[in-house]
Amino acid sequence: MTPEREKVVFDAEMKRYRNGEIWEFEDDLGVSDDSGVLLGLDGGTTSTVCICMPMIPFSHSQLHSLPILARAVAGCSNHNSVGEIAARETIEQVMAEALSKCGSKRSSVRAVCLAVSGVNHPTDQQRILNWLRDIFPNHVKLYVLNDAVAALASGTMGKLHGCVLIAGTGSIAYGFTEDGKEARAAGAGPVLGDWGSGYGIAAQALTAVVRAHDGRGPSTMLTSSILQKLGLSSAEELIGWTYADPSWARIAALVPVVVTCAEAGDEVANKVLLESVQELASSVKAVVQRLGLCGQDGKSAFPIVMVGGVLEAHRGRWDIGQEVVNCISKCFPGVIPIRPKVEPAVGAAWLAWNFFMKEYQRG
Amino acid sequence: MTPEREKVVFDAEMKRYRNGEIWEFEDDLGVSDDSGVLLGLDGGTTSTVCICMPMIPFSHSQLHSLPILARAVAGCSNHNSVGEIAARETIEQVMAEALSKCGSKRSSVRAVCLAVSGVNHPTDQQRILNWLRDIFPNHVKLYVLNDAVAALASGTMGKLHGCVLIAGTGSIAYGFTEDGKEARAAGAGPVLGDWGSGYGIAAQALTAVVRAHDGRGPSTMLTSSILQKLGLSSAEELIGWTYADPSWARIAALVPVVVTCAEAGDEVANKVLLESVQELASSVKAVVQRLGLCGQDGKSAFPIVMVGGVLEAHRGRWDIGQEVVNCISKCFPGVIPIRPKVEPAVGAAWLAWNFFMKEYQRG
Structure with missing residues (x-):
């Protein structure tokens, strides 16, 4: 043998x-x-x-x-x-x-x-x-x-109608009509541009730290905050840390650091979160449009179920979930956000x- | 035991x-x-x-x-x-x-x-x-x-002076001054935003295909070209293909398909390549500036060694390496591109x- x-x-x-x-x-x-x-x-x-x-x-x-x-x-x-x-x-x-x-x-x-x-x-x-x-x-x-x-x-409550947006480690928008049509957007993982997810937010923040270190991007509070959180002493060490373990969840766990920096006024962190809001909203909009959940006039009521750590309300000023809802309701005023109790x-x-x-x- | x-x-x-x-x-x-x-x-x-x-x-x-x-x-x-x-x-x-x-x-x-x-x-x-x-x-x-x-x-010929830009599966810019100072930019792998690399180009192209399929982005010739190249019948199958094997080189091997689509006039493929040129040029510029390779007036001569599949001259109109050199020489007219013979x-x-x-x- x-x-x-x-x-x-x-x-x-x-x-x-x-x-x-x-x-x-x-x-x-x-x-x-x-x-x-x-x-x-x-x-x-x-x-x-x-x-x-x-x-x-x-x-x-x-x-x-x-x-x-x-x-x-x-x-x-x-x-x-x-x-x-x-x-x-x-x-x-x-x-x-x-x-x-x-x-x-x-x-x-x-x-x-x-x-x-x-x-x-x-x-x-x-x-x-x-x-x-x-x-x-x-x-x-x-x-x-x-x-x-x-x-x-x-x-x-088990009824398949409306749209759900999940943003945890990954992100996806998924929708159903009452007559059984379905559609999805995003949810293809980090290689395929799932940038609204917790992983996406954290990876963009890490990238911003590397860029600042290289001299390719503006300096940012993310550098000291992330290095401190990970117990590292220099931006070079981030590369070893990143590839030591391929788990997406381990990267996504840095999202709260990004939110804290944005709340403290860091422009780079703020931009990362704003981009994530745009990404998440665009996924929902694509699903709503394809299924016609908003009706012919674009104003019909439909539920959007919001799930995942990235969308949970934070005590500070930066509430990613609320920003996504604001962004969607500009196009579709009939959107009814639901944060599930179970x-x-x-x-x-x-x-x-x-x-x-x-x-x-x-x- | x-x-x-x-x-x-x-x-x-x-x-x-x-x-x-x-x-x-x-x-x-x-x-x-x-x-x-x-x-x-x-x-x-x-x-x-x-x-x-x-x-x-x-x-x-x-x-x-x-x-x-x-x-x-x-x-x-x-x-x-x-x-x-x-x-x-x-x-x-x-x-x-x-x-x-x-x-x-x-x-x-x-x-x-x-x-x-x-x-x-x-x-x-x-x-x-x-x-x-x-x-x-x-x-x-x-x-x-x-x-x-x-x-x-x-x-x-073994002398450590100037800047090298490598763009194969990964990308990195690395420079040395004659008195032994060194600096680098990029080269931190895909998670940390190495978007000018072959992997980066291909991942952006795959992302464009998923976005077009979801209704989040414009339709593109990349869809049919990439699916045909991989022997897949739908964009959904791309997700399984992407994560079936974590090799970065396997993704990067799609670069020639992106170049072909850009040469055939596809706007989305063209944009992916233009963004890669900007990324690669910005890495070189960061290194040149930090080391002062361009002299105080910004016009001193310095070599830039170009290495890797992404930078090799293509027969068609789209020559990524040449575009990068054009972009760098706008800032640093003294740049001397070298394509090594060994x-x-x-x-x-x-x-x-x-x-x-x-x-x-x-x-």
């Missing part, structure tokens, strides 16, 4: 060993009750949350009162960021943890809605469905969506229930 | 096994002649070249006639791009291959000049020197530099000879 082949076998064995362990808790459970449960999973570039809810057949209007049986949290599950194998492990792990916490087996699950970032094409969806199929018994209904859909559902994983669980009930009613 | 620990031991054994193999050829060589050899290595983000030259103690003016004994080529050795272990393996491998080709042992080596991209800080330099020290006998003089320095030397690895070997002779003369 060549060393390369040995390594493949070794890795495969390690994986099997781990996955057996993931579901071990099921052996200790007795006969499960038969009312059944739902799993809603929100997998982002920073963290992954899985919610377990009871499966009770009641009407849509009561959905918001569905109790949460268990909640589990894990790290990044965007396959474009951490790779397919790591993403899969994280998702399987966090689902097992949620079920284990409420003492349910996989056989009690009625439906799973996996809303994960990095699902950009039907082939992504199919690949994830295939390995999800191996984990659950045949009767379990499986739905795989982009995480943006769950975020929208978290603000609309997290996207709950939106995913609502969607699982919705999709399941539709299939059930159909036949 | 835990599976993690087992993996560490296994990897270490694999490494020892491979490295033993690298130098096996030395056992088959007889007693080596004592005139000695020099190694010059140019390690970029796309490829790594190692040159072996004879060590003959003659004067500086004759340096350009140094014959090449052997040349070996390998892949990327930028530790920021492929990681420390892979970079190290590649460098050790390619040096062994060059020595093996001319039938020399490590004991015949007098000096090694390793010019590798990703060396941005004295700590990078020291880390590489440390493991290089383990490979060669104690008498061998070792020099580790940023690859830009070798590129400059390839255009100035490759940077030869520049590295010249530097090894230069540094060695200086140390020899000093003591």
Whole structure:
């Protein structure tokens, strides 16, 4: 056996060993009750949350009162960021943890809605469905969506209508019409110009520091603030720091430093945030226009659900989310901003229930 | 032993096994002649070249006639791009291959000049020197530099004076004054805004395709040209393609498509190239200004060595290198563009000879 082949076998064995362990808790459970449960999973570039809810057949209007049986949290599950194998492990792990916490087996699950970032094409969806199929018994209904859909559902109680803007580590705008048309913009990750995201803001700020150091750009308060935050002593050290770890979330964690500098009057930081607002607003506008959510006169009311750390209200003067809304409402005065009270994983669980009930009613 | 620990031991054994193999050829060589050899290595983000030259103690003016004994080529050795272990393996491998080709042992080596991209800080330099020290006998003089320095030397016959602009997969401007001052700009990789590089050009072009698809930007010929080049059928598939492999060189390989579209009159492609020219020129200007290479009146003559695929003359109308020179000469009319006739690895070997002779003369 060549060393390369040995390594493949070794890795495969390690994986099997781990996955057996993931579901071990099921052996200790007795006969499960038969009312059944739902799993809603929100997998982002920073963290992954899985919610377990009871499966009770009641009407849509009561959905918001569905109790949460268990909640589990894990790290990044965007396959474009951490790779397919790591993403899969994280998702399987966090689902097992949620079920284990409420003492349910996989056989009690009625439906799973996996809303994960990095699902950009039907082939992504199919690949994830295939390995999800191996984990659950045949009767379990499986739905795989982009995480943006769950975020929208978290603000609309599971109804797919309007536009959602997510700006956390990554950013994306996703919209649905009531008759089922959908459209998206941005969400293509940092290489493909996702500049409104937390990663985009932080990368632009880091770039500004390097430019100031090189003599290619104006000096900025970002230099001392970012170096201090990272415990580095010179701008040259930023290069080593940046490439030491390819995690997008690690870069995006610098956003609060940029906001603080902008609030303190730094022009360079201010410009980075203004550009991010323009980027985010232009993504929403593209979706609204393509779907005609604003009506023929451009003034119809439609909801925009705002999700993610970048859009959360800050105490200081600089509120990125509010600036984006101001920018959008200049074009579309009917925009109704919604900041959801529940997290996207709950939106995913609502969607699982919705999709399941539709299939059930159909036949 | 835990599976993690087992993996560490296994990897270490694999490494020892491979490295033993690298130098096996030395056992088959007889007693080596004592005139000695020099190694010059140019390690970029796309490829790594190692040159072996004879060590003959003659004067500086004759340096350009140094014959090449052997040349070996390998892949990327930028530790920021492929990681420390892979970079190290590649460098050790390619040096062994060059020595093996001319039938020399490590004991015949007098000096090694390793010019590798990703060396941005004295700590990078020291880390590489440390493991290089383990490979060669104690008498061998070792020099580790940023690859830009070798590129400059390839255009100035080993003299460190003037500015070099490299634009291949990455880009950097590096300059030296005759009294030993140095300065650099850009070269901080894609996250830190290296937008004039081949990677930068291609990433901007890919971004333009995604924006056109989303409805956030004008439609462009880049869409059909890039999709055809990559054998993809839709812009959504670009996301999967982009993140399937994190190699910067793979993205940068799309530059010729962008040039072709710009030559065919595509406005979006044209804008991407014009922005790259501005970026590259601004890096050079920052270095020239900081070092005062242009003299007090801004009109003194100084060489600018142009290296890398992006700057090579194209047959069509769009010559990025020429545009950059035009842009620089508006500020600094004394600029003398040089397109080197030898490759940077030869520049590295010249530097090894230069540094060695200086140390020899000093003591």
